[in-house]
Structure formats: structure tokens, C-alpha cells
Amino acid sequence: MKTVDKALHLLDQFSVEHKEIGLSALARMAGLDKAATRRLLVALAKHGFIEQSAETKKYRLGHGFLRLARVREATVPVTQAAQQAADWLAAQTNETVHLSLPVAGGMTTIAHCLPNRARVINIIPSELLPYHATASGLAYLAFCDPATRNSLLSGPLRAYTEKTLTDRQAVLGDLDRFRAQGYTVTRNTFEDDVSSIGMPFLQRPGRPTGAAAIAVPAAELTQARQDALLPQLQQAVAELEQRIAG
Amino acid sequence: MKTVDKALHLLDQFSVEHKEIGLSALARMAGLDKAATRRLLVALAKHGFIEQSAETKKYRLGHGFLRLARVREATVPVTQAAQQAADWLAAQTNETVHLSLPVAGGMTTIAHCLPNRARVINIIPSELLPYHATASGLAYLAFCDPATRNSLLSGPLRAYTEKTLTDRQAVLGDLDRFRAQGYTVTRNTFEDDVSSIGMPFLQRPGRPTGAAAIAVPAAELTQARQDALLPQLQQAVAELEQRIAG
DNA sequence: CTTTACCGGTTCAAATAGTGCACCATTGGG
């Protein structure tokens, strides 16, 4: 189904950073011919997944996604449950929390909560969390099936900081360790001075849906702090799994 | 792009009423061959728009929609603005309000608000509002372009109550009247004892995005009541249009 | 006031991708 692949690949080009894209630009970004791109856009538009700005002639996502997101949320109420989990965990730990789901290129934030204090780790919800450099991404990788893992790790591993692991073998080694201990820890691998503890949440054993993570200023993540945070993260994940199972 | 059409047509089969659908059932519903259906589903699943229940083997919408709905909402914040408009209008009028967007087969509710009193018109948010039988649907039809109108009215016109107009010519005649006066009024055409006043909200002149409607117990919609409600509906729509234009 | 270089959009012969029947292996009533 190469044609469908291409159409959906077009949709993947849109993001909070690229809300509206012109025909030529979109064709270039997706690596497709202009004519093909246009045909695909017309088909997508027919079903409300794409619309074209009348003045700029640029394309943007259509309202079709609102309806289907509602249906999806009625089917598996993750977003709602995730927000509850985030709020609870942030209140318990007094740290920044975020929950994310896997998409191509990284994990996307679906819920987050900042604690009530002055110095906190901020979160940019639109930013994709790379798989190899974040506690959330690694948590997902560690527990997903090997085929998915290999495909997600197939691209080049960018170094976000000096501490980012860019060697595939080293990452895979870490993943084994993480899988054994049931959670992930990263220190300054995505942003300097930020450490994180991550844990996947599963729909059923061996099938991770997404990941939860607590982000802490690097200096504050002592062994004692980590030991204190872990059970709380575990409890939040357990309750979330309960809620999305039904 | 017939292939893309078919793939998207599959997605249209899913609704709050049909959250999970088996392969054969889905093929039947969409009027496609089983093999073709499966190939399309696999392609959709690859991009996170479909997932398969491991136990029942049935298919359901994937999490891809959550992400893209977020992007869409960041692009054109209709849902948020619509909810504000619904809340304001319900408070002003002390009546039930709902805002909806056009999709295949009817208008889908994106925001609604019930007033603070005992006897109210209830709303089932997942229910599609048929174009020819509701104030919202007619409001959209009256102001959209003729080609869209014809295609939306092309199917058989079901009689929901004794008062539902099922003659295409009669509906078109009403639409002309509605377009002239700028709003729609329906009396018991979708549910008995419910009257509604509807109005489209436009992205730009001649381009309706969706519709707002006030639902009132039929006996209460006197001429005086209608005259009182109309300016409030107008104001709510005007403010909503302001907010979604930027 | 050209010239150049984009842009969105369209065309049609050539190449490729999608089709759907017939066929499994399972599952669950009657």
C-alpha cells in the first residue's frame, strides 16, 4: 500500500512547528513529486484531513482529526487517564512529570504537570522526545518488541548533549539493563542539568503503550531521592494501567 | 487517488457506536474486498492510525489521531473557542446549546452546554446530527457552496419524526429562506417536542466552518422567545468567528 | 522593462501498484 503510506507520510510532516505548509515545500519535505503530493492532498482534503488556506494557498490539517480523536479517546481513554496520572504524580513528588506516546521520530507528550515550586524543569509539549536520549524514549524501547526497537533505532543517533549515547551498541546495552530493573534513568542526555526516571505503561505484558517520566535537576537526583521517587512512579503507572485496561 | 480514498473511507467506519470492528465486518461496511481491507489496515496501522486488539483481533483507531488533533487544535483552535462560546451562550439564554462541525453523514458535536435548570433538552455528543433534519445541519447546508450541498443531500432523506422534511425540493426551498434570513429554525424535525434555532459560523464569507444551535422545548419557542434568543446567538457566533479567524 | 526563479497547478505516456478470487487454519454455536 505504497500510496497510502505516502499519504500518511504527508500528514506526518505537520507539527506544531509546521502548522501550514505550501505544496512545493511539502513535496520536498516528504521526498515526493509535486504532482503526486497534490493528488494525495486532494484525496486527504476530500475526507477532511487536510484543508487549504484560501488566502495563502498553504495546506494544513483538517478537522477530521478532532472527530476521530474523540472516537479514539472513547475507545481507549489514555489522554484523560494520563492527565490524572500526571497531576497525581507531580503532586506526590513535587517534580515535573510527563507522559508520552510513541510516534515516528520520538515520543510525543500527551500530558504533563509542573510542581508548585520555583525551580522546575520545564516542558515544551510540542517537542518530540528522541528515543535514544530520553528516559521516556528508552523506557519505551526497552519494553517494546525487538523489531519495533530496531526500526526506531535505525536512523542516526544525534548527540543532544555531551552525555548523549550515540553508539547503537551502547544504547542496546543500556536497554538490557533498564529492562532488567524495570525503569530507566538518564543523566543530562537530552538537556544539560536534567536527569530523569522513566517507566513504560503497558496495555498488556510486553505491549507498552507509552511512558511516564519524572524530570529532576541533575544535582538533586541523589540515590536517596531516586529510591524515594521510584515507588511513586511505579504506583502512578500501575493506576494508569488499571484505568486504560478497561 | 482511489487507494487513499478507500483507506480513509475505512477510518470513517469507526465511531463512538462502532469503536472496534472485525476484518470481515469492516470490509462489508466499507464495501471492499477482505484482502484489500486488510492491506489498507496494515498500512494505516504502520502510521498509528489503526491498531488491532490482541485478544479480539478486532481493529480500532490508533493513537495517531491524538497527536494530529493536537496539531490541528494548535493550528485552528476551534474546539477550545467553541466550548467557550457554548458556555457563554448557555449561561445567557438558559437553554441547551451545541456547536458542531460537518462530517460525512451529518454534523458532529464539538462542544455543548446544558443550562442550570430542571427541564432541559439533553444532547448525546456522539450522535450525528443529520443535515436535512436539524437546525445545525440546515444552517451548514444553507451557507456552504452548492456542490457540497448537493453531495451532502444526495442520499435518501430519512424521516426522524412526522415533521421531518423528506422531499429534496422542499428542503432546498427552506434553505433559500434560511439563507435569506441568516438563521434556521426547526420544529420537531429531528426529535418530537424539540425546536431549535441554528446559525453557521464562518471562517470567511461563504465558507462555513460549522454551526451553533439553541435547542428549546417546542412549546416554549414562541415568537417572542425566538426574537430574544436570536441576537444572543448572533453575538456568540460573532465572537467565535473572531477567535477562530486569528 | 526584461530576466530569472520561484510558486501552485495540470497533462498524459510509461511504469508500477492494487485487486479479488480461491484458498487456508481457527473458532464457536446448533
Next chain:
DNA sequence: CCCAATGGTGCACTATTTGAACCGGTAAAG
């Protein structure tokens, strides 16, 4: 135990998608 469903697949046949080259228009550069 059988029949009628289900989900899933292989393959000869055929319809669809492709993309270089092409418009006409606009905007900045010479």
C-alpha cells in the same frame, strides 16, 4: 460433529499512480 462464520494469505490479472515537462502568475533581481 458439522456448518458457517471468522482472520489471514498467494497469485494471475488489471487498473491506478507516476513524474518530467508543461502552464500561467508573481515577485525579486539585473
